[in-house]
Amino acid sequence: MGRSGIGAARLLQSLGERVVLLERRATEELERQATDLGRQGIHVLLNQGLDADAILALGPDLKRVVVSPGIRWDHPVFETLRARGITVQGEVEPAWHASRPVPWIGITGTNGKTTVTHLVHHLLQSAGRDAAMAGNVGRSAAETVLERRHDDQGLPDWLVVELSSYQIEACEAVAPRVGIWTTLTPDHLERHGTLDHYRSIKRRLLERSAVRVLNADDPDLSSRATSWDRALWVTAGPWRELAPGIAPALWIEAGRVWHAQGDDRCDLMAADALAMPGSHNRQNMLLAVAAGLEAGLDGPSMEAALRRFPGVPHRLxxxxxxxxxxxxxxxxxxxxxxxxxxxxxxxxxxxxxxxxxxxxxxxxxxxxxxxxxxxxxxxxxxxxxxxxxxxxxxxxxxxxxxxxxxxxxxxxxxxxxxxxxxxxxxxxxxxxxxxxxxxxxxxxxxxxxxxxxx
Structure with a gap:
């Protein structure tokens, strides 16, 4: 009964599904929420731990189990359910299916993904595009899609979605129009076990993306450049300082951002357009600009938007x-x-x-x-x-x-x-x-x- 779980339950119920929401806790506040959800047609079972027999007892017409990102994807209960032919999926997947055919820009990475998500959303909004921001940034994708499906405007032109490794491993159907990978350093190893496994989860999102944008300044990502058959690389430094085999789509030289267009090099904008401190934020800016170019934005409009960017709460x-x-x-x-x-x-x-x-x-x-x-x-x-x-x-x-x-x-x-x-x-x-x-x-x-x- 967190935000993502309630969001997914309400979205599925609005699509005509019969939904049961399970919660292991029971407090007065949760009981009030359960009563509220019951009025909306969503049955809530409090004090219900993760138990395969209890889930299977819900009935023979059980189709799928939608999982909170806080629960391990390899939990034995889910293995039991899969063996019985029941679909197990993460809470992002219902949002993906319910938002077709809206293109997604999916952003992942150990660090930097929240800043890039905010930057991409800001660039699109500043250009007059109807873009919604969701995922691992406060509002779940399910909540956002549900709200827009019931809004007079309808679904947005773009969905900009931050995705954690917990979410990616549980949403195999999600295939963004643009996938962005910011950085890769050891994190969440208490859950994923090894750096190789953690890396492979992140990589899946990019492999399912039509356009793949990667940070050439990240040592882990650049060391595996030859493993990508196609990718758009960005660097906050000059072209010539990159490892052999990486030809960047965007780079910084002489205080300007340059864009490779075939054999031509286009002067796109000033490199100091973003006021946020640190070379890592220049990397974040270029990753966002790459997404903006894929969405049809031009250099001058993006430069003007970046100069107005207010920053990201809780990030420097x-x-x-x-x-x-x-x-x-x-x-x-x-x-x-x-x-x-x-x-x-x-x-x-x-x-x-x-x-x-x-x-x-x-x-x-x-x-x-x-x-x-x-x-x-x-x-x-x-x-x-x-x-x-x-x-x-x-x-x-x-x-x-x-x-x-x-x-x-x-x-x-x-x-x-x-x-x-x-x-x-x-x-x-x-x-x-x-x-x-x-x-x-x-x-x-x-x-x-x-x-x-x-």
């Missing part, structure tokens, strides 16, 4: 300047690689807030970036003791403080910034949020509230 978002110290919300940095990118994007010296629910990943580059940019690190949440040990082990010798949560961490970071002459305080947790918050958005909003109270 400037909250305020207090006593000459800037405060940045990078709550979306839920792994070491994303947190390292943020450290490299900002001018130091910094006070960094890190912590939450720790993940498996490569720690050394993140600590190296902390050694370079951070005069102090304030650790909070479940990971604080683990992180304190990792910082000591890998040679971080700035100030290290620990506290329970952001309520204590924010005022402490502000005090340290003044004491140590730091130009900014950066929340870039390098962790999932689930120890203290339902998602990274809630964590970022809490940080915003605390900073505004200073």
């Amino acid at each position: 978002e400037h909250i305020r300047t207090w006593q000459q110290v800037r405060f940045f919300n990078d709550s979306k940095a839920t792994n070491y690689d994303a947190a390292e990118v943020a450290l490299k994007a900002l001018d130091g010296p910094l006070v960094v807030l890190a912590g939450g629910q720790a993940k498996i990943g490569e720690v050394q580059p993140w600590v190296r970036a902390l050694r370079h940019s951070a005069r102090a690190v304030v650790l909070f949440g479940d990971a604080q003791k683990t992180f304190r040990g990792l910082l000591r082990e890998h040679g971080y010798n700035g100030r290290t403080e620990t506290c329970g949560g952001l309520e204590q961490a924010v005022p402490l970071a502000a005090q340290l910034a003044c004491e140590l002459g730091c130009s900014a305080v950066l929340l870039s947790p390098a962790c999932a949020s689930f120890d203290q918050y339902p998602d990274f958005e809630a964590r970022g909003e809490h940080f915003r509230q605390l900073v505004e109270k200073l």
